[in-house]
Amino acid sequence: MSSQGPLPSVTTKTVPGPAPNGMGNGLFATADFKVGEDVVHAKTPFVAVLDSPRLEDTCSGCFGKRQMEGNSDLKACTGCRVVKYCDRACQSKDWKFAHSLECKTYQSLKPQVLPNNARAILRMVLRTGKGKYTTQELGVFSNLETHIADIQKNQSQMDRISLTSKAVKNYSESDMTEEAISAYAARLDLNSFNLTTAMYDRIGLYLHPYAALINHSCDYNATVGFEGEELYIKAIKPIKKGDQIFVSYIDTTTPLEVRRGELSERYFFKCECTKCQKGTKHDAPENESLSSSPLNQEDNPLAFVETAERDALELLQTAMKPETSAEESIKTLKKALTFLSSTSTWPLTRQPYPQLRDQLILSYLSTNNFSAAFIQAAIRYLRTDPQLFSPAHPIRQLHAWILAKLAIYLSQSFETSPEDAVRLKDYELNFHFILWYVLADLASRQMESCTVPAFKRLVGSNFKQVNDEFRAQGIDLATNDQAKAMLSGAWAKLEKVVEAALERENIGG
Numbered sequence: 442m443s444s445q446g447p448l449p450s451v452t453t454k455t456v457p458g459p460a461p462n463g464m465g466n467g468l469f470a471t472a473d474f475k476v477g478e479d480v481v482h483a484k485t486p487f488v489a490v491l492d493s494p495r496l497e498d499t500c501s502g503c504f505g506k507r508q509m510e511g512n513s514d515l516k517a518c519t520g521c522r523v524v525k526y527c528d529r530a531c532q533s534k535d536w537k538f539a540h541s542l543e544c545k546t547y548q549s550l551k552p553q554v555l556p557n558n559a560r561a562i563l564r565m566v567l568r569t570g571k572g573k574y575t576t577q578e579l580g581v582f583s584n585l586e587t588h589i590a591d592i593q594k595n596q597s598q599m600d601r602i603s604l605t606s607k608a609v610k611n612y613s614e615s616d617m618t619e620e621a622i623s624a625y626a627a628r629l630d631l632n633s634f635n636l637t638t639a640m641y642d643r644i645g646l647y648l649h650p651y652a653a654l655i656n657h658s659c660d661y662n663a664t665v666g667f668e669g670e671e672l673y674i675k676a677i678k679p680i681k682k683g684d685q686i687f688v689s690y691i692d693t694t695t696p697l698e699v700r701r702g703e704l705s706e707r708y709f710f711k712c713e714c715t716k717c718q719k720g721t722k723h724d725a726p727e728n729e730s731l732s733s734s735p736l737n738q739e740d741n742p743l744a745f746v747e748t749a750e751r752d753a754l755e756l757l758q759t760a761m762k763p764e765t766s767a768e769e770s771i772k773t774l775k776k777a778l779t780f781l782s783s784t785s786t787w788p789l790t791r792q793p794y795p796q797l798r799d800q801l802i803l804s805y806l807s808t809n810n811f812s813a814a815f816i817q818a819a820i821r822y823l824r825t826d827p828q829l830f831s832p833a834h835p836i837r838q839l840h841a842w843i844l845a846k847l848a849i850y851l852s853q854s855f856e857t858s859p860e861d862a863v864r865l866k867d868y869e870l871n872f873h874f875i876l877w878y879v880l881a882d883l884a885s886r887q888m889e890s891c892t893v894p895a896f897k898r899l900v901g902s903n904f905k906q907v908n909d910e911f912r913a914q915g916i917d918l919a920t921n922d923q924a925k926a927m928l929s930g931a932w933a934k935l936e937k938v939v940e941a942a943l944e945r946e947n948i949g950g
């Protein structure tokens with residue numbers, strides 16, 4: 442049972458309080474939490490806006506929630522034609538929240554569309570002017586860290602904030618000072634979360650002053666998710682009464698120096714969490730020692746490994762450039778994977794290996810090469826994710842879901858491609874069994890899963906459908922021994938596919 446929180450839209454069993462080690466304020470548990478339990482649930486944001494490219498394809502009222510339920514036809518606001526909605530209900534909700542205040546500005550700026558942060562600041566300034574925030578909300582918001590003194594040391598960051606604030610002051614005709622608007626901008630930079638869909642695709646910016654009190658740890662105990670405009674912070678580890686709540690502000694699978702760089706650049710602090718304290722230069726393979734001899738794998742393994750890492754990272758950057766075609770990305774990423782593989786010491790779970798594989802899966806999906814994507818998703822599912830994420834982690838669950846979707850697709854229309862790391866046909870995989878297994882595993886973890894309710898509903902309904910299909914053929918996979926044996930046979934074949942694909946990766950296949 443959660444209790445009503447300190448702000449009207451929040452349900453939580455936490456309290457704010459001073460945090461140790463120069464962290465400013467933080468949130469602390471007022472009860473024990475089990476894995477998967479809601480730590481903070483906020484029904485409405487202080488501000489949330491879509492990224493500019495998402496204005497075209499995502500509803501600005503429900504942030505894609507109803508689209509996920511099958512509503513796909515969006516209509517543009519007849520005033521500004523910048524924002525789009527599922528229907529009148531979504532439009533009227535957003536109109537009341539803030540769009541009535543900003544629509545004319547959007548119209549007057551056309552064809553220019555303000556960037557996401559300027560739209561968010563404009564909303565906050567306009568809502569403040571109209572008295573749409575409660576005194577409590579504004580109180581918590583104004584107490585949030587700004588790091589304005591640190592920002593002032595960085596001329597280009599300061600210029601960016603001043604320029605945006607000037608523009609917002611001008612468009613909003615607000616009587617707030619430019620300085621006060623700059624503080625809003627700095628607070629947004631420092632305290633906003635990535636707004637994501639229920640399937641964890643980034644779509645915009647989101648700020649809630651209570652949730653923003655949560656500090657960072659690379660060894661975090663809670664994760665963030667969204668369903669429409671609702672925010673869910675869930676316990677990814679058991680949390681005891683009195684413990685501080687931590688989320689991760691960054692990708693914590695990267696090496697220590699990368700994490701430290703990202704945290705100091707955007708958030709102005711040095712993380713001293715247990716993981717960072719343990720971490721050496723980068724969780725490097727054991728038995729490596731520094732050597733100054735020339736580049737040669739046998740004489741100088743560390744230099745060889747570092748060169749491979751640098752080359753792989755450069756290739757990853759190239760592959761991720763918007764101007765790189767998906768086909769070119771695939772070639773580049775495969776080359777990078779082979780570089781790392783050729784070191785023989787590089788664990789599959791150490792970055793940038795997982796990032797390269799994630800990107801390769803996306804590139805295969807964008808070229809409709811589902812069999813090649815399936816092989817990579819299977820490697821991720823079996824070899825990478827179990828080491829990087831706990832079973833309840835939303836990222837691990839999402840990756841499993843992607844593998845299940847690919848198995849659904851391949852069970853219906855199987856095509857191999859010359860791109861495939863191995864000839865899937867040779868392995869006679871039973872995609873229906875693989876699908877059942879992955880969904881059964883996801884469904885069995887629903888209670889502890891840190892995914893949002895819509896994700897869980899999707900898993901539940903798909904699992905039911907797959908079970909119904911098997912039962913219609915007289916097979917009950919949960920109880921029938923013969924079926925269970927067939928299931929483990931299918932799984933063993935998938936293991937073989939993964940092994941063969943990894944061998945091929947090593948030789949540059």
Ligand SMILES: C[S@@+](CC[C@H](N)C(=O)[O-])C[C@H]1O[C@@H](n2cnc3c(N)ncnc32)[C@H](O)[C@@H]1O
Pocket residue numbers: 462463464465466467584585586588631632653654655656657658707708709710711712713714
């Ligand atoms: C989103 S705010 C969190 C709330 C903030 N502590 C406050 O009092 O407003 C992010 C800021 O909190 C501080 N912070 C968060 N995690 C920290 C950590 N692990 N160590 C030190 N400071 C941290 C940094 O100043 C960072 O810029």
